[in-house]
Amino acid sequence: MSKTEPRITLTEVARHAGVSRATVSLVLRDSPLVAAETRARVQASAEAVGYLYNRGAATMRGLRTRTVGLLVTEIDNPFFGELVAGAEAALEAAGYIAFLATTADSVERQQRALQRLREHRVDGLILCAAGGTTPQDIATLAGQGMPCVQAMRQVRGSRGDFTGADNLLGLEHLTEHLIRLGHRRFAFAGTAVMNSSLRHRLDGVETALRRHGLPAPLVLRTAATRQGGAEAAETLWRMRDRPDALVCCNDVVAFGAIPALQRLGAGIGQDIAVTGVGDVPEAANGNPPLTTVATDPRRIGQEAVRLLLRRIAQPAAAMEQVVLPARLVIRASCGAAMPLPAGAA
């Protein structure tokens, strides 16, 4: 059946309206060249014959595709869920649509996804780079003239647009708060695969501790997952000179650590403070509610889109790096809901 039906192209619209293909093309793109009367007639004809614009054909003459690639490590993590939601909404508002690809933190999968996105001629990329991505990888994209914004994670030593949370300052504030509550021996969990985001979080903890003359944190090289959080908790609880504060690299790790510690008999907030990073909606809702550093992933997604559209419009513009403030959210899991003095970001 699809053999016989003649597909409806701009030629059919032109025939129906009694004008040339060129005129129809101009009308479709709202060119001011065409007379108002003609425009109306053509639009009516397009409607009448059931015309559907073919973006692929237009792209062949070198036009933008109005698509971008959205590469994240995992979409089931609510943190990236929010980031993607923010980006998707901003793209939709700008008339763009996103190809979604996930890498599971594997550079091979990331490479395959990039190849496919380039074949589809995306206008640009929002990239939460997989661990192990090299500055050379980022430079290669730039060399191909592919606009690219790194979100959340910045490949160490790479150049280019970036947006993410102020992990360094956020974790400093968190650590200061824990110190003020009387905690002295710190552990940091979830560093099995390192990336710039994690690096800064750990740096923030170390900086604050150093400032107070306290020993560096114990670094637990477990996975940045629920499961990894549980493992970190078990390791930690078995120690002789056990830490009294467990700073998890993100909320999901804390969600894994807390029930594990509870099973082992720990009183969260009493025997040990546990904190996360991200402030995903579930954080307010745990047992106990989680003290965390809010990084506003939805906002990061929006900002990444803004940077990307700017880069697409002006490929040679100066590079821009937007670090969004991180906000300390104090709940019960750190032992005391003592608010910071006003003015602390």
Place this chain on the structure above:
Amino acid sequence: MSKTEPRITLTEVARHAGVSRATVSLVLRDSPLVAAETRARVQASAEAVGYLYNRGAATMRGLRTRTVGLLVTEIDNPFFGELVAGAEAALEAAGYIAFLATTADSVERQQRALQRLREHRVDGLILCAAGGTTPQDIATLAGQGMPCVQAMRQVRGSRGDFTGADNLLGLEHLTEHLIRLGHRRFAFAGTAVMNSSLRHRLDGVETALRRHGLPAPLVLRTAATRQGGAEAAETLWRMRDRPDALVCCNDVVAFGAIPALQRLGAGIGQDIAVTGVGDVPEAANGNPPLTTVATDPRRIGQEAVRLLLRRIAQPAAAMEQVVLPARLVIRASCGAAMPLPAGAA
């Protein structure tokens, strides 16, 4: 600079390899027509000149785009996060890539997204239809020859491929369990916007109650969100002849209802049982852990892809509806962790 650089097309590869464009095209698509020696030479040339396949150009000759549209209501809900993750992985394995679009349960946004996806000539659609989608909308897609699989929600009265969870049986089992624990007065929360999935969940509750000669549940027409859950909790708690079981339409609603009830002084599991649907990872982790009906969203995503690829390959195949089993997961929020007899799905 992009003006001067001659873009590398199949013509350049042909020139470099000393063959015709047609031959290069055959090599690119692994045609058996071309001699092994020639094939190798062309592949080497493609590599040498840095050739990148242009899918858009190929599409113009009527080839598949190898893209599909993935339309969900919200991507920040972990339930859909998992569904999308499952679908994305399955698509990637099949050499497809997904356009992601979200509708926020608005038919207008859904309509805009569909239009854009059609302009991009997606090979098919996985659709979690927005509330208010009509059978006519689905029929229109079919009339356009657009392969479409409905996931999770099936537009009432529509025809076509579908996959989702067995909400009816799942909620019947859940209700039976609550009845066995001694609960008698039921409420059901989250029906502000109705869809087939919600309909079946409510039906399941009603069927089980009827079977036991118990009164129909009180239906709370609150939003299917965290916020809506909290509102339902407050309404319910103020009642004189208060229900003793709150069945929430999904986990997120339960996550909103539980802390609200606790603030009002209710003992979850003692004064009132609260349950969810979905079994997102956070469910095991709440305060208290949530009794829920596991619907395996990741699996639903995979299954939707299988159905869609089948439909794309065989547009005229018989329609298929795959209802995946839902599993009762008993935790503390229902008051007692009494396991069902073996054999209950």
Place this chain on the structure above:
DNA sequence: ACGCTATTTTAGATCGATCTAAAATGCAAA
């Protein structure tokens, strides 16, 4: 060397839009 078939390769048209450069049209002034 010849015809014959089987295997490889290719020229040129084609998909559906856009772009360029030129042609048609309208209108006012000369």
Place this chain on the structure above:
DNA sequence: TTTGCATTTTAGATCGATCTAAAATAGCGT
């Protein structure tokens, strides 16, 4: 009526791949 200028419209080439139908080449038996 003609000229000049601005406004509208258009023919035809073009983007980069694929397809068709035909041509070139190879292989084989006689």
